[in-house]
Amino acid sequence: MTFSSSIMTTYGRIDIAFTHGEGSFLISEDGKRYLDYATGIAVNAFGHCHPKLVAALQDQASKLWHTSNLYRIPEQEVVAEKLVANSCADRVFFCNSGAEATEGAVKVARRYAWSKGEKERTEIICATGAFHGRTLAMLAANDRPLFREGFGPSAQGFTHVDWGDIDSLKKQMGKHVAAILVEPVQGEGGARKAPSGYLKLIKDIALENGSLLISDEVQIGMGRSGTLFAYEQEGIEPDIIALAKGLGGGFPVGAVMAKASVGDAMIPGTHGSTFGGNPLAMRSANAVLDLLLEDGFLDILRDNIIYFDNKMNDLIKNNLCNKNILLKTKGSGMLRGFQLHDNINAGDFVNIARSKGLLLVGAAENTVRLLPPLNTSKNEINMAFKILNEVILEMKNKSD
Numbered sequence: 001m002t003f004s005s006s007i008m009t010t011y012g013r014i015d016i017a018f019t020h021g022e023g024s025f026l027i028s029e030d031g032k033r034y035l036d037y038a039t040g041i042a043v044n045a046f047g048h049c050h051p052k053l054v055a056a057l058q059d060q061a062s063k064l065w066h067t068s069n070l071y072r073i074p075e076q077e078v079v080a081e082k083l084v085a086n087s088c089a090d091r092v093f094f095c096n097s098g099a100e101a102t103e104g105a106v107k108v109a110r111r112y113a114w115s116k117g118e119k120e121r122t123e124i125i126c127a128t129g130a131f132h133g134r135t136l137a138m139l140a141a142n143d144r145p146l147f148r149e150g151f152g153p154s155a156q157g158f159t160h161v162d163w164g165d166i167d168s169l170k171k172q173m174g175k176h177v178a179a180i181l182v183e184p185v186q187g188e189g190g191a192r193k194a195p196s197g198y199l200k201l202i203k204d205i206a207l208e209n210g211s212l213l214i215s216d217e218v219q220i221g222m223g224r225s226g227t228l229f230a231y232e233q234e235g236i237e238p239d240i241i242a243l244a245k246g247l248g249g250g251f252p253v254g255a256v257m258a259k260a261s262v263g264d265a266m267i268p269g270t271h272g273s274t275f276g277g278n279p280l281a282m283r284s285a286n287a288v289l290d291l292l293l294e295d296g297f298l299d300i301l302r303d304n305i306i307y308f309d310n311k312m313n314d315l316i317k318n319n320l321c322n323k324n325i326l327l328k329t330k331g332s333g334m335l336r337g338f339q340l341h342d343n344i345n346a347g348d349f350v351n352i353a354r355s356k357g358l359l360l361v362g363a364a365e366n367t368v369r370l371l372p373p374l375n376t377s378k379n380e381i382n383m384a385f386k387i388l389n390e391v392i393l394e395m396k397n398k399s400d
């Protein structure tokens, strides 16, 4: 099959098309079933066609899709109130993607400083390995020079410090810093969890310096860490939180959440989105939140995370032949990965896993990422690790 030349060539696509999904599985045109541990890059938080999500969307689809933010949107108020009730934030702005959420977060941070009369406080400190999206401003926030190439002058006001290195951060602080922007667990950067205590130190430094902390939870948020938000596990309260990916469970929804004083800097006219938070989007986000907040769900998830963690450690420890393939386990919660040895290609690993019916995603640092649906079962986890074992054996035979 050849790809349509009508599509802009921005992606190196895999030549598989799926016709439908069932829970943790995707079914391709030729009828093959795949265990989907890629979840559309951490988007399908409850797999495919979860009955509660389908029911919510079908109900709303027959009533009202879009009205714009010229009017009150009761469905938006419901979701915002649930997010506020279950987080340290007090205000929510809805958008449609992760990049809009991170960029919105930066706008809120700068506007807050500006509204307090600190007009010079505009700098955003980011970390090495960071990924915050693909808008022009977020290209400057990312630690990916290649992504910026050919796209003109870089947006001003973004500095990078070494991930995990407090001294490197301290050197960059000053009255010019509006916010520190970090992912508690870097996704694209290679499933890299912040060293324990790092976020707390960052928060203290931000506070001391009169700067804000933005937690980019676009990938790790909405339950993927094992708590509703990843920051909860670090005993801190960010001033601003960016959400997207899992928030709509497959429907494009993003959100910027902020503390009251910070969020209130955004007076009418300062920001907006035509689509953001429309009734259809809000019903999917509401259904996702209800599933996450259902009594006992996060306990089951945490239990499965421990199970998953043990499986990862076993895979790396118990099988001698893995030693030349898998270097180490990475990540946290249900944003996990294996870093592979330098002479093993992560792309090859992902391709072989796919040929055996398991969908994975690559990441930086020669890492293969595992992003299961949050409601995946122990049986499915067993199935995934059985396939991973087969992939390793096949790669070992090839390299011998």
Ligand SMILES: *Cc1c(COP(=O)(O)O)cnc(C)c1O
Binding pocket: 097, 098, 099, 100, 102, 131, 132, 133, 134, 183, 187, 188, 216, 217, 218, 219, 220, 244, 245
């Ligand atoms: C994916 C991602 C983004 C960008 O999200 P888009 O929806 O692709 O714009 C931003 N931050 C993090 C941490 C992400 O993983």
